[in-house]
Amino acid sequence: MIAVAIAFFAAIAHAQDLRVLPVRGNVYVIVGGGGNIVASVGKDGILLVDTGSATMSDKVVRTVQELARQVTASPAPQRSCVGVVQGCLWWNSSGFLATTAAPAAPKPIVGIINTSFDADHAGGNAALARAGRSHIGVAPQEAWIISHESAPPRQGFPSEALPTETYSGPYKKLNYFNGEGVVVWHPPAAHTAGDSMVQFRESEVLAAGDILNMSGYPVIDVDKGGSIQGTIDALNSILDMAVVEHMMEGGTMIIPGHGRIADSADVAYYRDLVTIIRDRVREMMKRGMTLPQIQAARLTRDYDPRFDRNPAWTSSMFIEAIYRSLNPKP
Numbered sequence: 299m300i301a302v303a304i305a306f307f308a309a310i311a312h313a314q315d316l317r318v319l320p321v322r323g324n325v326y327v328i329v330g331g332g333g334n335i336v337a338s339v340g341k342d343g344i345l346l347v348d349t350g351s352a353t354m355s356d357k358v359v360r361t362v363q364e365l366a367r368q369v370t371a372s373p374a375p376q377r378s379c380v381g382v383v384q385g386c387l388w389w390n391s392s393g394f395l396a397t398t399a400a401p402a403a404p405k406p407i408v409g410i411i412n413t414s415f416d417a418d419h420a421g422g423n424a425a426l427a428r429a430g431r432s433h434i435g436v437a438p439q440e441a442w443i444i445s446h447e448s449a450p451p452r453q454g455f456p457s458e459a460l461p462t463e464t465y466s467g468p469y470k471k472l473n474y475f476n477g478e479g480v481v482v483w484h485p486p487a488a489h490t491a492g493d494s495m496v497q498f499r500e501s502e503v504l505a506a507g508d509i510l511n512m513s514g515y516p517v518i519d520v521d522k523g524g525s526i527q528g529t530i531d532a533l534n535s536i537l538d539m540a541v542v543e544h545m546m547e548g549g550t551m552i553i554p555g556h557g558r559i560a561d562s563a564d565v566a567y568y569r570d571l572v573t574i575i576r577d578r579v580r581e582m583m584k585r586g587m588t589l590p591q592i593q594a595a596r597l598t599r600d601y602d603p604r605f606d607r608n609p610a611w612t613s614s615m616f617i618e619a620i621y622r623s624l625n626p627k628p
């Protein structure tokens with residue numbers, strides 16, 4: 299069943315360089331449009347976590363619309379229960395009723411949550427908010443955009459890409475959406491000062507944004523208020539929220555800002571390596587070594603084959619970010 303579903307959703311994005319993967323329940327991930335884009339698709343419409351890069355936004359809009367069409371037209375119920383994986387196809391009788399009626403029109407993009415205002419996470423905001431509107435018809439209604447109040451939009455974003463609503467404090471609960479509670483969590487001073495993570499409480503999916511990066515070291519934007527300690531704290535808070543499925547890959551699915559979907563074992567490994575590298579840098583700082591000396595010591599050597607693969611965020615830049623956030627003096 300899962301293999302069929304994957305083939306089905308892979309077909310959607312074929313020829314568009316984007317891939318769509320069902321995660322669990324109503325939650326899907328769209329890969330290849332910049333940062334990972336997470337979509338909850340169901341009876342209440344579409345909720346997006348991040349929107350990818352501006353240059354990819356036409357393709358992302360088409361892929362999201364096609365995903366909505368496929369999900370709406372599929373015999374799977376627009377569920378208030380959770381997911382093929384958990385078998386609710388077989389006991390939610392409203393699902394069978396739906397198959398006898400004409401397929402409903404796809405629901406619009408209702409809202410967007412930004413994990414940060416990086417160009418590869420919020421660059422598609424304007425195009426996707428506009429696409430949300432165009433579906434509504436008579437009563438034009440904007441797709442709302444939420445980010446944390448400490449997420450300063452970067453220069454160059456058009457006004458329609460900016461948040462229509464911000465939240466302060468550690469979390470914001472959204473209204474029940476597609477049959478589940480959705481909570482936006484703010485880990486302070488991690489990747490930036492204004493990060494958000496989004497928890498789909500029934501599907502057991504957490505969209506972590508750039509606090510977790512399965513294809514590189516965590517990007518810590520010190521100039522935008524990020525810090526190594528905040529990143530470690532945020533990784534620990536993901537582990538606090540996540541549920542382990544004993545002796546199996548499974549439990550809470552954590553979607554990183556970049557790279558493949560993770561489970562709590564992946565996050566624990568990542569938290570450990572980030573902590574170990576932080577400790578190594580701190581030890582050398584205590585011995586009075588300078589940043590160039592610390593960078594020359596190749597403290598990330600044992601992790602580099604797997605994580606030093608992003609020319610835009612090298613191990614040397616990661617070390618510098620740790621150094622600067624442990625040593626705020628210029």
Ligand SMILES: [Zn+2]
Pocket residue numbers: 333416418419508555556
């Ligand atoms: Zn990113």
